[in-house]
Amino acid sequence: MGRFEQARENIRRAYEAGRASVRAARAEQTRRYEETQFEPEEPTAAAIVHNSTTSRDDAEVPGGLRVAAAWSWRLLIVGALAWFVLYGIVMLSTVVIPLIIALLLAALFSPAVSWLRQIGLNRSIATTIVVIAGIALVAGTLTAVISSFVTGLPEVTTNAKEGLREVENWMRHKPLNLTDLQFTKIGDAAQKWFDDNRDAVTTGFISTATTTLHVLAGFFLVLFSLFFLLRDGRQIWRFFVGLMPAATREPLDFAGIAAWHSLVSYVRATIIVAFIDAVGIYIAMVILDVPLKEALAALVFLFSFVPILGATISGTIAVLVALVAKDPLTALILLAAVIGVQQFEGHVLQPLIMGRAVAIHPLAVILAIAGGLVIAGIIGALIAVPMIAMLNTGIRALVARRRAASPEALAEAALPTAT
Structure with a gap:
């Protein structure tokens, strides 16, 4: 052995001897502390080894409290992040909501x-044809609905006047027995309310005009976003995935594709369910000769895009029109038909058409709709459920991918199968 190797060996031995002496001194100090502070027969918390602690003070805290504290600060951070995201969505709702609507239309x-x-068409030409056809379809549907509404409105107005006259005659007799003076007071009270709230009504009209401008701006934003999502959607998604850290790109792309397929399935299934609801209620209104049949059927179709609540609201409107335009018996029969169609939708169409890919618990649907209404009104209720469906499918895809790539799953797949 040379002098250099011998010197290195001596340094190593001296270092190990120093470390051993330091460890012995620490052990002796801990032993003296335990003997002076605690009874020998009772083990101290400091003597207990905790994998999650780094100091004696942490060891004094019960394990359950430490776990609860760890969960608490993590949940606070996640909650704060979610609040900032929702706040940003509300602040940019005039941009975010048209973009989400364009995403739903792109899935359709x-x-x-x-x-x-x-069949050989250029990407831009194919996208232009589809967008123009979609605009023509929507414009034609709105034209038919408005024409039907204008045509049937005089009949509904006449029947409503007759119904109000019958209500007035009923109130003049038993059990209310109202006099002309009392009717005059009711009219004066209504006029006084209108005068007192004239400023609020005027502000409402101004707000409606402002909302109309926002709707027009949102329409053009939806139109342009839809065109580019249909034409360059895959490239846009790849660009977004490329901005993420390298380790998350492949899982994110996998989850995003699964969520997109789920959204396409959801939109298709919703259209089928809404169409069947509208046709069923329309047939009932044709049999009962309810006015505004076409307009009410279109209303049922549009409201059916809001799960659970939409069909209930549109069906209620149809029943009220039947009550005003016809008689209570007709309204009662139409109510039974609406309930029957909704039961058929909930127990047959939804499980059969929606499928397991977009299956969401009804409680989650209600909470999503309520949250959408609070954040963005009717539009928020419309887009909340498909967004939850996409998130649900993406998370499930990530979990399934992780389980498939786990060592246990790989080992199980490698086992020979019995023949």
Whole structure:
């Protein structure tokens, strides 16, 4: 052994001897502290080894409290992050909501664009044809609904006047027995309320005009966003995934594709369910000869895009029109038909058409709709459920992917199968 190796060996031995002496001194100090502070027969918390603690003070805290504290600060951070995200969505709602609506429409029209591209059309041309056809379809539907409403409105107005006259005659007789003076007081009270709230009504009209401008701006934003999502949606998604850390790109892409397929399935299934609801209630109104049949059927179709609540609200409106325009018996029969259609939807159509890919618990649906109403009104209720469906599918896809890649799953897959 050379002198250099011998010197290195001596240094190593001296270092190990120093470490051993330090460890012995620490052990002796801990032993003296325990003997002077605690009874020998009772083990101290400081003597207990905790994998999650780094100091004697942490060891004095009960394990359950430490776990609760650890969960608490993590939940506070996640809650604060969620609050900032929701606050940003509310502040940018005039941009975010049209973008989400464009995303839903892109999920609806993307199969048509894919079919046109398969037959040889250019991507831009195929997208333009689909967007123009969609605008024409929406414009034609609105025109038919407005025409039906204008045509049937005089009949409804006449029947409503007759109904009000009957109510007035009923109030003049038993059990109320109201006099002309009392009717005059009721009219004066209504006029006084209108005068007192004239400023609020005027402000409401101004707000409505401002909202109309926002709706027009949102319409053009939806139109342009829809065009580029249909034409360059895959490239936009790849660009977004490329901005993420390298380790998360592949899982994020996997979850995003699964969520997109779930959204496409959800939109298709919702349209089918809404169409069946509208046709069923329309047939009942045709049989009962209820006015504004076409307009009410279109209303049922549109409101059916809001799960659970939408069909209930549109069905209630149809029943009220039947009550005003016809008689209580007709309204009662239509109410039974609406309930029957909704029961058929809830117990047959939803489980059969929606499928397991977008299955969401009814409580989650109600909470999502309520949250959407609070954040963005009717539009928020419309887009809340599909967004929850996408999030649900994406998380499930990530969990399934992680389980499939786990060592236990790989080992199980490698086992020979019995023949």
